[in-house]
Amino acid sequence: MERKMFCFQCEQTAACTGCTGKAGVCGKTADVAQLQDELTGALIGLARATDGGMQATPEAWRLMIEGLFTTVTNVNFNEKTIRELIGRVHAEKAQLVPDCSSCAAPCGRTSDYDMNLLWSADEDIRSLKSLVLFGVRGMAAYAHHAMVLGYTDDEVNRFFAKALFAIGEDWGMEELLPIVMEVGEKNLKCMALLDKANTESYGTPIPVTVPLTVEKGPFIVVSGHDLHDLKLLLEQTEGKGINIYTHGEMLPAHGYPELKRYSQLKGNFGTAWQNQQKEFAELPAPVLFTTNCLMPPKASYADRVFTTSVVSYPEMMHIGEDKDFTPVIEKALELGGYSEDKPFTGINGGSTVMTGFARGTVLGVADQVIEAVKSGAIRHFFLVAGCDGARPSRNYYTEFVKQTPADTVVLTLACGKYRFNDIDLGTIDGLPRLMDVGQCNDAYSAIQIAVALADAFGCGVNDLPLSMVLSWYEQKAVCILLTLLYLGIKNIRLGPTLPTFISPNVLNYLVENYGIAPITTPEEDLEALLKYSNSTL
Template sequence: MFCFQCQETAKNTGCTIKGVCGKPEETANLQDMLLFVLRGMAVYGDGLRQLGQPDHSHDEFVLKGLFATITNANWADSRFVAMIEDGLKRRDGLRAAFLAAFKAKNGQDFNDALPDEATWTGAAADFAAKAGTVGVQRTANEDVRSLREMLIIGLKGIAAYAEHAAVLGYRRDEIGDFMYEAMASVTKELPVDEMIALVLKAGQTSVTTMALLDEANTSTYGHPEITEVNIGVRGNPGILISGHDLKDMEELLRQTEGTGVDVYTHGEMLPANYYPAFKKYPHFVGNYGGSWWHQLDEFESFNGPVLLTTNCLVPLRKSSTYLDRLYTTGVVGYDGSKYIADRPAGGAKDFSALITQAKGCKPPTELEKGAIVGGFAHNQVLALADKVVEAVKSGAIKRFVVMAGCDGRHNSRQYFTDVAANLPQDTVILTAGCAKFRYNKLQLGDIGGIPRVLDAGQCNDSYSLAVIALKLKEVFGLDDINKLPLSFDIAWYEQKAVAVLLALLYLGFKGMRLGPTLPGFLSPGVAKVLVENFDIKPIGTVEEDIAAMMAGR
């Protein structure tokens, strides 16, 4: 195996025996095989697009396939084998359609050379051997490898967001078209400038996708509102739901209504508390615990069933006792967990097994008391725009610092807590994603009634932060978004954060700090391009970075 897609990657170079995340070599190889098959589908899918006959019937399979390979999403080898087998059948169907369309248009058979991805055939028994030749290291040149993998890693994040939107019935053909174009491109020898252009186009597609998901979420559940979220517990048995899928949240709340079972969010599901549609449920208690990497202890102490709707799922310890309470659904898989099947057409998922089990469980063990405040997505912040602008003009707010992104286990991430705690009192932190758990329980106060931590929501709600910045640029009459009193100090961990980063680059933001480390998939040559063109910086010391940000550097 060789995997360098997340921030934890061994020695910031690559995991070669077992993932630091816990991913076994066998699972990593099956993920490489799935990506190999998806690239093969893309060769024909992109060919059909170029012939003017795009086929979007496989878009959701492609989204789910990419999403399933994200860090900490799916640990079940049997699920990957099934997806690979399904993908090979789909690829061959696309091949037949492409060959027929080509002949119809050109009056002759297609006879150009095709990459291995488009022609290989084999059964499940062949997957392990083939996987050794189709992974990241198939590309010898490190700069080419870096650009190809940065594109694919960004696609994984885009796929996750597009899949969430599709669940709510929101789709854009242009997203599927770009998925095929981008994946097909990595089977070709392209000039470096074309590869860089595709990476930036991924940023454009990421903006499109996050805007679509924002529309899907807010049209379905209302715009997030300023909300005090309870972080204590009640005396009823409960179900804990984690991940990002709001449709699963909605269906779980409906099915638990009147059962005597409470519902709590965990990790990236925390922002569900901000949506008006969910506030009508009196058994929706609040949030339990912190970010994803605390789950090994927090899932134990919760005592009731736990539902994982998307990543991040951490492999259980040998001593863990909650496997029989662990339920997975969607792209998530874990051997030994109970899997909730996809909803039938026009229907809902069946969560009755969780509810029945919950009724026989003890109430959650209390971890803390009190409340945290969130719900500062773009609609809510823009409603306060006059107040914010006046605070900036009066000097009450000197600077906004975007500290969005991911949380993680490494001690180096204490940096983000320390930055938040030590920023001057006239600064406001804009955040989204699970990075907020590093500082959202600090008592940082407010500026004239504006909280000093404005939480927009999930990692995809980084789109809200971009909308806010673009609106402020307009309000202040600036010709360059980088002239705003705005700094970026971003924490990254997995592939959705890469999609967000590419989106911000496409929108023209420069001078962003990124940590705890720069991505291991960046070769020195590609890193140099990003530094020269976008002024991407590694994080430094807390003191030096705060001073530089306050000075506009």
């Protein structure tokens, strides 16, 4: 019997309704999609067994975080590893409720949840539960990055159990809406935890110009988000004559002092994740994927792809928990890299990009920023941020940034910035008009910048001359959006399409209460957003 799937968790889902055939747009098969549903159902069973988190063990928290992260788009395409993880979840649940399986009365309180019940539910219930599920999947990615650095938060962990439990319950909109908003609240704590983990481990990011030229000789490209894996690779390649280049969301690593001090961390290769199949095709170097953003590798470079952590793809070399990157290093030496320095450019022809404008840097010149606003030199701030993707309509973000007036500042973060981060927008009173705050989780930094400016002007964040123009693709964008809503931030522009899993009634609620609107054209949106200027401060 041919198995079909149902998945609508990413922005590029088929026909903007859901992937329902033999494979998803992301490349995962129907079998993998089914196993990811089984894993999610098992995690809900585990959450039930923890009694709201009160009976959870460190291993139970680890499994919830790892399991949810595994189901994020473009992370795991491997049936074998997902089955193994399901087995580990069942084993941990058996430890928590050892007599459950032998009970003659199947109360179902710790049974696995059938995800078909969710996908076939009333559209509003399905919408709210999807917001919770996809939100905690994204949040789990951040919790995982912090966890590998030794940072955890009991309140965040307990919420994973609470959210999973809620998904399995027969609750109505009144019970589910507060859980949706709580995803935003707890994700803020989770992003703060990861921010602390990163800055205490690697220092406070500082602005840095990153070249896009690849120097001659052996090199390794590192993709994903996990700074811990990058640090370990830098340690293991020191003195070996191998250069390291970041890719995708790893670009902000160049701003961290403890990573920047490694001389072999040279620059950035390529653009956003969706271009990898073209950009890696002739690459004379291995690529290490540390977290999500993996696309099914083409045959032309499949033998040069390595995965680690929760990332997995059938028949790809996987670096286990020992984090011995010897196979990657040997492959780099074998391939040899380019025989001469190889210049590359960004999408708009630039040969360098900048990063490192986290809150420490921006707030370090807060007086200068405030004075520029008061004098009228800075009229407006735009946060143009989020995920990138393949739809041609995403060119909107390039055109929007190009058309921002010379007296405005653009803050950006996440991989959507590759649409425009090589454009030189110039400066205002010595301040760059384009500032890259960092990875998607560095939305925390952007929030802290906005809060600090609001405090300085004695107003609310919604009263600042600040507009948010966001792009989404996968589940981390969902939890960040919910965090912004939890903070009461209004009038966000969202694109390139609105999430398929948001029902008309739920969308109407978000529009009425938060003013969320879809993007239109750069010209129309700029005109509308610039009507609010610093003259009101």
